[in-house]
Every structure is written in structure tokens, then in C-alpha cells.
Amino acid sequence: MRASTGNGDQEQDRDGGGRPRAGRRGPRPAGAATISRVAEAAGVSRATVSRVMNGSPTVSPELVARVRAAAEALDYAPSPAARRLALGRTGTIALIVPDLGNPLFQGVLRGLSQAAGKAGRQLLVAESDEDPEEEVILALEARRNSDGLVLASPRAPAERLCSIGERLAPFVLVYREVPGLGAPSLSIDNAAGVRDLVAHLTGLGHRRLAYLAGPPGSAGNAERLAALRAAAPGLELTVLPCGSMFDDGHAAAPAVVGCGASAVVGFNDMVASGALTGLRELGVGVPEDVSITGFDDIPFARYTTPPLTTVSIPKSELGRQAWERLWALMNGESGGYNVRYQPRLLVRGSTGPAPSR
Amino acid sequence: MRASTGNGDQEQDRDGGGRPRAGRRGPRPAGAATISRVAEAAGVSRATVSRVMNGSPTVSPELVARVRAAAEALDYAPSPAARRLALGRTGTIALIVPDLGNPLFQGVLRGLSQAAGKAGRQLLVAESDEDPEEEVILALEARRNSDGLVLASPRAPAERLCSIGERLAPFVLVYREVPGLGAPSLSIDNAAGVRDLVAHLTGLGHRRLAYLAGPPGSAGNAERLAALRAAAPGLELTVLPCGSMFDDGHAAAPAVVGCGASAVVGFNDMVASGALTGLRELGVGVPEDVSITGFDDIPFARYTTPPLTTVSIPKSELGRQAWERLWALMNGESGGYNVRYQPRLLVRGSTGPAPSR
DNA sequence: GTGAAAGCGCTAACAA
DNA sequence: TTGTTAGCGCTTTCAC
Secondary structure, eight states: OSSOTTSOOSSSOOOSSSSOOOOSSSSSSSSSSOOOHHHHHTOOOOHHHHHTTOOOOTOOOHHHHHHHHHHHTTOOOOOOOOOOOOTOSEEEEEEEEEEEHHHEEEHHHHHEEEEEEETOOOEEEEETTTTTHHHHHHHHHHHHHHSOOEOSSSSSSSSHHHHHHHHOEEEEEEOOOOOOOOEEEEEEEEHHHHHHHHHHHHTTOOOOEEEEEEOOTTTHHHHHHHHHHHTTTEEEEEEOOOOOSHHEEEEEEEHHHHHHSSSSESSHHHHHHHHHHHHHHHTOOOTTOOOEEEEEOOGGGSSSSSSBBBBEHHHHHHHHHHHHHHHHHHTTTTOOEEEOOOOOOEETOOOOOOOOO | OOTTTTHHHSSSTTTTTTOOOOOSSSSSSSSSHHHHHHHHHHHHHHHHHHHHHOOSOOHHHHHHHHHHHHHHHTTOOOHHHHHHHHHHHEEEEEEEEEESSSSHHHHHHHHHHHHHHTTTTTEEEEETOOOHHHHHHHHHHHHHHSSSSSEEOSOHHHHHHHHHHHHHOOOEEEOOOOOOOSSOOEEEEEEHHHHHHHHHHHTTTOOOOEEEOOOOOHHHHHHHHHHHHOOOOTTTTEEOOSSSSSHHHHHHHHHHHHTSSEEEEEESHHHHHHHHHHHHTTTTTTTTOOEOOBBBGGGGGGSSOOBBBBOOOOOOHHHHHHHHHHHHHTOOOOOOOOEOOOEEHHHHHOOOOOOOO
16 A cells, blocks of 8 residues: 555646755655656656666667666666665774774774775764773664774673674674674784784893883783783883873883883883973983883884884784675675784894893 | 666675675564564553654553553564655764875864764764765765764865755854855864964974975865965975875975975974974984974874974864754754864974074 | 565654 | 654566
């Protein structure tokens, strides 16, 4: 009893009377041509128009031409909303991150955006402002408006993630690995990075290290710290609470001086740069008096003075790869293996021989 | 021209091989409860369920309770796709930028994301990779999947923008003003920023300036350069082709030395930082031998050595404000006035008295 | 090859 | 207050 849709109604209010309501009153975007109108104009059924618009090969060339012409003339494009509903597919994927200001996530965003864009998919982005529970909520919400998602949630409890894993699928996790979660994860081998850093530092004769710790609860921070402890059995290690931003590192400079370390391992490049600046302001020579290392290799790291020794991680590669995985998942393939990217040590000017003393 | 918006494309798999198409087979997400099921379970009509889910006050408390319970039990949430179609509204806004790696656009992204998020709207993001025509295409496409958009398109020809203005509405333009385009724009008073910079520099005795030019075609670059020419009638100005990235600035260092300027005005903070580093590597003292200024005040500018003198522009404020404007537009209000934010001069260590010579 | 018709899941005008 | 009904615009069997 529904049958032929709004075709039958001969509209009375074409262009004449009421002014076009500015606000989105009715569902009708006013000017948009519909498949019905095109069908009418081309003298074919809606089904045929649909077939033509979707490039079905089973339409006679003649009709294809007629439909194309009509569509062109009416400036017609199929309604994405209607397709979503009919197809049960959105053509969109989503990315959830704690903080869009963080170069780490910016890298993923770029890689993902480019890869998904190339595949003709749109990208929905949301930021939790570092609130793990918010990440969960956003992820759930975003997932309902997309076909799959990429989740960066370094702080959310593993159980919480597992509890919603089903509802999130298909999805891939980045910068983190959660055993038991049914999703592929792309992460960084933080321990390997730290080991490289420590080897470099000890090779230079450093024995007293300070670690500028990242945010408590951050999975990355925990791994880096643990690796540092493990990798440095013969070393004296001071852990300084710090954070993840420039200012945190900057503020930690006095504490660094106070603890007497000859080398500082920053949680990331931002705290390391901040500390570097702070130290120099305090008259401490880098690397003559104190060596400093970062982590991540943000674009800026090359341009500090001296340039920052750090380990490089493939930020946008994570984004690209996340797309590949997601794509596979969306096609019903298995998620493949988890991968841990091995960071690469980048020795630059901020590290040097330990001061002999 | 348009007509077959990407639909035809959507079918040919861009992945080669005859892999299964992404997305669920049937429209049925398998497990999802529908409004009908809830209605049935609660023993009411679908309309009532709809009313309850939308918080209509005209439903008896008793029914509200029954519906709520049923919805809860079935783990029901209304289908966003169906609502889009029925409502003619997406609950989403879109942002188009040339480059997600640029701090300028990252700032807008953050501000917009937060503001829109707070209002319960989702955010679609796309990047044109600096291709102006691509921006136009992405904008058109994104707009069809959203209720409004924010466009950053510093290089697209004004006429091109005007030609699609109607189809983009409601939208707001950032970092640029296009007369005749029917959209509010939020931009930066580049001339004022440059004037402040020049005043600062001439006050320090500089008479020979070099300008590290941004990308040709960039509206911002054109304005800054013009302002520089205008503001410096008595000065000797050398324009050095450069770019917008760290490396561009870095590469320009030798040319800076070659031209004999005592002060360098960078198109933005990135080229300025790059040049700063390059100059110091060349043994040039900053600011003793050469002063350097940037533009934008990216987070990093405070942490160069010496810290960069620059002018600050309200990047995320632009994003927040863009949301406000868009919101007003979407409610049928007028776009309000265009605004030009006045940059604020930030004098830091990279500028000093001109070397007496 | 082409069209008729039955949805996709929800909202809203109109009755009752 | 609540239900009935007619769409929103597209896709997709299923006959012809």
C-alpha cells in the first residue's frame, strides 16, 4: 500500500507562493532532484535510473544515454542518506583519538585520511579530550554512523574495551595492543626503542639517567618506563613525573638539574624539547653537560637546537595500515596478524659523551 | 558534470581483484533492533516509540516507562541512517582543508571538533593535499553528507568558489575572504600583523629585510607580501622564494646570507624556524647577526633557540567561531559580519638590534 | 533488458 | 494521549 512514491502527487507549490523556508523545516532540500524525477524525465523506471547511476552493465546503451542526459539536465545526484538506508552502508569510516593536538595522532589522522580518501571513503573524526570513557562513548556513537573505525585509546581500561568490542567491529586499534580484544592492533615496540636509546646513551658513557615520565595511565608511558628499568640494570635511574607537552618538559628542567643525571630520556619529543629549552635557559649545555633524547620523531625534532636525538615511529604509516586492515575486515576477511612497528634510532645533536667527572 | 557522483566509481573496486565489496551484504545489520520490534514488545505503535525516543512530552508516563523498558531490553537505538533520511538532516558538519599537517588547519580542526562535539554534532574531515580543485570536489561531496561545512581553501580561485557557493551553503570560509561569496568568512588581518612586525624590526634599526615567501597562489602569502611592500617604503626588501615547510626555510638559509639582509621575515613559523636552524648551522648568529620573525605562533615557536619572534593568530578560536557561525546559518539566521582577527605581536629572542656596521 | 513493487527504519501530519 | 498512514529517496528481488 505504499507503492509509487511521491510521484503521483502533483505538487501545487512549485515555485509560486510560500517563500522557501530557510531553516531545515521539511526533509526536502528544496532544490534536489530525485531519482523519480529523473526517471520521469528519461521516460524510464526508477530501477533503471538506479542501475545506470550504479553502472550496472545490464542496461541498453540507449537507455543509459537517456538517463545520463536527464540526470545531467536535472543536475541529479543520488541522495547519500537514502543510499545509506537502502544499502545499510555509510561509505564512511571513523577515527577516535584522545587529542588532536598530539602529533602522534595527527600522523595517524593524515595517513588514514589519505588512504580512505583514495578509496572514496569519508572520514569522521572525534576527539575525547583525553577522557578514556568519553573515547568509548564517541567510538560507539561514531561507529553507528560509519562502516568501521580506528580507535586510539591509550588509557581506556582493557576490560572496558573488551566489553564493547563486539559493537565496535569492524575496527582496528592503534598504538596499543589489547589481548583478547577481537581486533587487529597496530602498535609500536616501545621496549625496542628504549633499548636502542639506552644502548646509545651507555655507549656514550652515561650511567645516571633521568626519565621524564609521560601521563600516568598511558600505555605507552608504562611500556617505555618498564623497558627503561629492564634495560638499565647497572644504571642509576631517576623517574621524574612530567607529562606529554612542551610545557611539562620545560617545567621539569630544574628537577633534571637537581637529580644530577647526565642524560635525560624524555617520554616523547615534546617533553624532551621542552626540557632541552629549559635546560639551556638554566645555563646547562646540551649535550656537553646533559644529553637529551626524545621519542616519536615529530617534525619539529629536527629543528631544535641542537637537533633532538630520538627514535622514529611510523605515524602516518599506522594510519595507512589501519585503513588496509579495516578494509580487509569490512570485506569479511580476517584481521591478519597484529603488528608492532620497530622504531628507528635517530642520532642527532642532543646527545654526546657523558661529561668526564 | 556531476550527476553520477561517485556512484559509478563506487562499484569498480579500486583495489583490483574481484574482492568482495565492502559493507554488509544485506541492509540488515543482523542484530540491530528496530523501532517496530520495540513497538511490538512494548505493545504500542511505532509513533509512540518514536515520540519516547525523541523525548516528546505528550506521552503518558506509563507508556514512556514501557517503551523505555522495551528499548533497554532489546538494546535499541534508533538507526542514524533512517533518521537522516526521514529528517533530511545528518547531525554532521564537514571541514575541508588543504593539509592536515599544517598547524594552522590543525588549530581550526581542534576548535571546530570541540565546539561541534559539545553540540552533539559529528565532524567529517577531508584534506585536498593542497590541490585547490580537489578542495572544491571534496567540499561538494562532503556537503551532501552533512548539514553545513567549514572550508579552508587558500588557493582556489575566487570565481570557482563563487560558482559553487550556492551548493555549499550553509558554510563558512576560514583564513580567507571572498567578496561576493555568500558566506561569512573568518580571516586574519595579515597586513596588520606584518605592520607590527615591520615596526618592531625598524625600531630595532633594521633597514634591509628579506622575505621568505610562501607558496605562490596562497592568499595569505599574497597579503603578507603586499603588506610588507607597503609597510616598508624606506626599506630595502629582497623576496626569496621559499615555501611553507621547515625544510623550505632551512634550504633558504644560504640565500638569506647571500642577500645581505639583517632581518628575515618568514612567511610562517615553520619556514622561519627552518631558516633559523639553517642560519645557525652556517655560523650566523641569531639575533646578533640576523634577526628572524615568523607568523602564526605555532606551539613550537616558543621552543626554538632562540625562541621565535612572531605574530600570534587565534587558530582554534577560528574553529570555534566557525561553528558558531555555521550553527547560526543552519538555523536560518543571517551569517553576521565577516571578521578579521588582529594578530598579536609576540616579541621573543629571535629578533634584536641591527648589527651596527 | 526493464519495470513493478516491496522494503530499508524512522518521522510527522492527521485522525480518533 | 495514541495510532494510522504516508512518505523520506534509493536498491533490489522477481516477473515479464
